[in-house]
Amino acid sequence: MIGTGFMGAAHSQAFRVAPRFFDLPFHPEMTVIVGRDAAKTQAAAEKLGWAEASTDWREVVARDDVDLVDICSPGDSHAEIAIAALQAGKHVLCEKPLANTVEEARAMADAARDAAARGIRSMVGFSYRRVPALTFARELVQAGRIGEVRQARAAYLQDWLVDENGPMTWRLDKKLAGSGSLGDIGAHAVDAVQFITGQSVEQVSGHLRTFVTERPLLASGVGLSGTASDERGTVTVDDAAWFTGQLSGGAVASFEATRYATGRKNGLKIEIFGSRGAIVFDLEKMNELEFYDGADAAGEQGFRRIFVTEPEHPYAAAWWPTGHGLGYEHPFSHQVRDLIFDIAEERAPSPSFDDGLQVQQVLDAVERSSADSARWTTVS
Numbered sequence: 390m391i392g393t394g395f396m397g398a399a400h401s402q403a404f405r406v407a408p409r410f411f412d413l414p415f416h417p418e419m420t421v422i423v424g425r426d427a428a429k430t431q432a433a434a435e436k437l438g439w440a441e442a443s444t445d446w447r448e449v450v451a452r453d454d455v456d457l458v459d460i461c462s463p464g465d466s467h468a469e470i471a472i473a474a475l476q477a478g479k480h481v482l483c484e485k486p487l488a489n490t491v492e493e494a495r496a497m498a499d500a501a502r503d504a505a506a507r508g509i510r511s512m513v514g515f516s517y518r519r520v521p522a523l524t525f526a527r528e529l530v531q532a533g534r535i536g537e538v539r540q541a542r543a544a545y546l547q548d549w550l551v552d553e554n555g556p557m558t559w560r561l562d563k564k565l566a567g568s569g570s571l572g573d574i575g576a577h578a579v580d581a582v583q584f585i586t587g588q589s590v591e592q593v594s595g596h597l598r599t600f601v602t603e604r605p606l607l608a609s610g611v612g613l614s615g616t617a618s619d620e621r622g623t624v625t626v627d628d629a630a631w632f633t634g635q636l637s638g639g640a641v642a643s644f645e646a647t648r649y650a651t652g653r654k655n656g657l658k659i660e661i662f663g664s665r666g667a668i669v670f671d672l673e674k675m676n677e678l679e680f681y682d683g684a685d686a687a688g689e690q691g692f693r694r695i696f697v698t699e700p701e702h703p704y705a706a707a708w709w710p711t712g713h714g715l716g717y718e719h720p721f722s723h724q725v726r727d728l729i730f731d732i733a734e735e736r737a738p739s740p741s742f743d744d745g746l747q748v749q750q751v752l753d754a755v756e757r758s759s760a761d762s763a764r765w766t767t768v769s
């Protein structure tokens with residue numbers, strides 16, 4: 390495990406828990422976690438369940454007793470670590486967005502394809518694909534239950550940056566994070582729409598905006614919960630991104646991503662409208678899916694709320710009795726489950742690094758469009 394922060398903790402939980410709920414072909418052994426600070430990494434190893442701690446990722450990805458490397462560090466380190474791990478013959482799981490730039494993402498996708506020829510697997514961590522209600526939405530749409538998809542709306546809204554005196558975090562530094570709301574959460578919106586509809590974003594018209602351009606530097610602690618110093622730093626990423634897109638199958642889409650939507654905590658709302666029905670998903674109600682079936686009798690039509698907690702639903706049977714819902718952390722376990730099966734059954738995991746590259750190209754097109762008065766820009 391590379392990284393001891395938010396995602397390092399979420400992915401560690403998944404490796405601890407997945408084998409206890411799913412019958413897996415291999416049992417993951419949590420060998421070593423890597424961070425920059427020796428004492429903090431040792432504490433993280435103990436807390437998160439890793440046998441050892443290290444501050445040297447190069448030494449770790451070369452170890453014979455490491456088969457899988459999970460990259461949860463900030464985006465500026467993804468490419469170097471992933472490529473080294475793949476070349477050392479390790480399977481790789483890498484957090485989204487795949488990289489900070491298209492060039493890095495392309496190098497990673499090339500390395501992943503070379504490694505795949507040697508039986509080495511790689512996956513990018515768009516975990517929300519594995520929220521049961523979202524996976525189920527894709528099943529309905531792909532089975533033609535809403536007919537031909539014409540319109541998609543996706544808004545990923547959070548509010549954790551609303552306080553303009555909240556201290557800087559690495560997520561506000563373009564060098565470390567690549568972009569702001571766009572890559573951190575807009576990437577999820579893009580991936581989810583493409584995953585559900587099976588159509589890819591081909592053209593975009595985008596706007597990016599930074600509301601708070603300077604913040605106090607961090608004196609101690611981590612991120613926004615840390616304490617602010619008297620010195621100030623410059624925010625170099627977007628605070629909000631909004632864009633429209635044309636999809637490969639002829640549908641149109643709109644996307645919003647912001648960490649300034651006061652009152653919205655972790656709302657990823659996705660609406661897909663087709664010629665015969667519609668679906669609505671909201672991450673703040675992640676065990677539910679709304680489904681409008683145009684095949685219902687005329688006087689009985691309306692959105693029905695499906696509680697996606699039944700054994701018939703994706704992943705749900707492994708967990709709790711019917712009706713007992715799941716939370717933010719469960720999709721990470723589903724990710725681990727699927728990756729381990731892919732490795733054991735010698736299958737290409739999904740989403741692949743090529744999928745991660747394609748999302749990166751969408752993000753890049755939005756940035757180019759925004760810099761050019763929102764001109765229609767081809768994803769390339």
Ligand code: SOE
Nearest residue numbers: 396485514516547573574577
């Ligand atoms: C991870 O999947 C992730 O995108 C984080 O990187 C975001 O910061 C979080 O808000 C949503 O989940």
